[in-house]
Amino acid sequence: MENLIRESQKFKDLHRQTIGYINLNPLQRGGILSDDARKMISEWADGYSVCDFCDGCLDNIKNPPINDFVHEKLPKFLGTETARITNGARESKFIVIHSLCEKGDTVLFDSNAHYSSFVAAERACVNVVTTPETEHPEFKINEDSYAEKIEEIKKETGKPPKLALLTYPDGNYGNLADAKKVGGICREYDVPFLLNGAYSVGRMPINAKELNADFIVGSGHKSMAASGPIGVLGTSEEYEKIVFRKSEKYKIKEVELLGCTSRGLPVITLMASFPHVLERVWRWDEEVAKARWFLDKLSGIPGIKPLGVQPTGHDLNFIETPVFYEISKKHKKRGYFLQKELKAKGIVGIKSGLTKFFKLSMYLLTMEEIKTVADAFFDIYDKYEGLLE
């Protein structure tokens, strides 16, 4: 015990080494707290803080006004009849799959789906069929392939898939398939349709009903300016009683939520950031314009080009940068040179060791900061251009 105490003293002083840098990691950009949320953290950071006045049901707490947020504001925002908070987008997906499916059932995912969708399906012991693999450079999902795959699944298993999922946008290329069309196809076949909006809910306008979706999933820490872990899950009335079914023994507890989910600071920051989130969603076009400006600018470096459907409709983008790969082969830091050079210029968030292609986002950066980032890439190219000869 005394050894353990001594060896654990280091945990008392942990610092986030990216503080003060421009962070280009798409999964960090949408989770930065709003000023309003940041003001509240010291008051609500203790353990279970929001449960002081709980009568047994997290989403019914009136002080703080979680009840109003979860049952009034959130469904309006998501375009659903019902909503709940969960421990994250992946947990939301598992809740839906686990509620709708029996072991051995089949679900249909887009082939650009996030790994956590596959793992959620695996945890629920269901089989996943995907739409045809997407191809370089657009990696575009063909909406009609949902109909073809549903037919195939019917032929093979004797029934349609228990659920269809579309990742909107996907987390690699920021592609936004025609969700409404996919939803329409699913409706024709009477297949429940889930929109994974981990990168859209809280960033861009999105409404489940308008897109023919029965379920919508969002991520608080990824895209709603909330402290993690927290997610949201919206459902249509039709599925509310299935997904949020109550315990037989404890009548007010919802089984899939294990009674309650993201208790504490995450729900407070989600609520406190909500007005800011609504305003940024309202100004989404500006963010798309910034992303396009940046990609266009960067295309001025020989060989650099964005992948995914162009012009981009999202802040999350994937770029091919063969010149940096060529430089890395001759640089003594190898694949780490780019990250190191960027850090020296106050920029972080490109995945360690990558030079050939990588994801980035300019979300909510100012134009001045975006110019700093673009200049940094140009400077690095200029500095090492000689190595390419």
Add this chain to the structure above:
Amino acid sequence: MENLIRESQKFKDLHRQTIGYINLNPLQRGGILSDDARKMISEWADGYSVCDFCDGCLDNIKNPPINDFVHEKLPKFLGTETARITNGARESKFIVIHSLCEKGDTVLFDSNAHYSSFVAAERACVNVVTTPETEHPEFKINEDSYAEKIEEIKKETGKPPKLALLTYPDGNYGNLADAKKVGGICREYDVPFLLNGAYSVGRMPINAKELNADFIVGSGHKSMAASGPIGVLGTSEEYEKIVFRKSEKYKIKEVELLGCTSRGLPVITLMASFPHVLERVWRWDEEVAKARWFLDKLSGIPGIKPLGVQPTGHDLNFIETPVFYEISKKHKKRGYFLQKELKAKGIVGIKSGLTKFFKLSMYLLTMEEIKTVADAFFDIYDKYEGLLE
């Protein structure tokens, strides 16, 4: 949208109304952040903060040193071969039940088990058998009843239960059954044994191996001075590969954890508070002495007595207060008078409307504060004693 923006402005300014009060709620007392953790919150409160240098596996992150914490310090602390962080104690329990059981299997719980254990079992579609109902005033679990019930289950289903669970202590009376004995019985029958330590891990010395437990579950926000939601789960080597099995498609992702769990501020505060937690566990006897002092003192009010096994071995206690119930019948505030009187004296955390019996905890309060609390109850009794005539 404009309406929604206008109606959501109130979420910008949320205040915790119990700040500055002595909070007697047992589920709040162990979750108050350590000073070290509190210092770190502004640096780590953004979304996914800990994932800046993630290579795909939360518990392998080296910066901040989550890897060392989860794989070295935490198993030592829990007395297990392996440990992980989860979204909470209930999520830890579901992970174990879901990994070990098939639909329709039977598990054995103590009859004082927390509701979330039952809901976790219900979510996994397994049947729960409980030890015989415990009785007033001790509500004591009979350890030998585990053997009897295992025999019964074998007789009825043809096989022993897939899991046995003991709540240590239970969340109503703070009773600490002889876990080692229960674990020994389970071992004899080859039944995996889970200790629910939501109120012990982080408060009192507890070691899974010494208590013959295969699994131990703890709660960061309840008892480890961490910001919620976060829990811990320790397992013996035997069950590690089952519970933390990897995805077939994504080789580094653990299926039951959906790839990763409590990403963000919760894990940072859990780590930052860990030295403080070790030290308070080391001084556990002082907390038990305080609880006993308080219960003994309060017994000076006619009719007030602690329930559960006495003398208490835990800070969580349940007291019967028939005098306050009698007063409430004649008081114009009815059942709310006690809460109101306590609040006027700077004390919160007794469940709203309760006067006949309630839970409370003096955990980590100073003796001066505890005397303030005791005096408050005496003062309220004195003030309304006349109503009893």
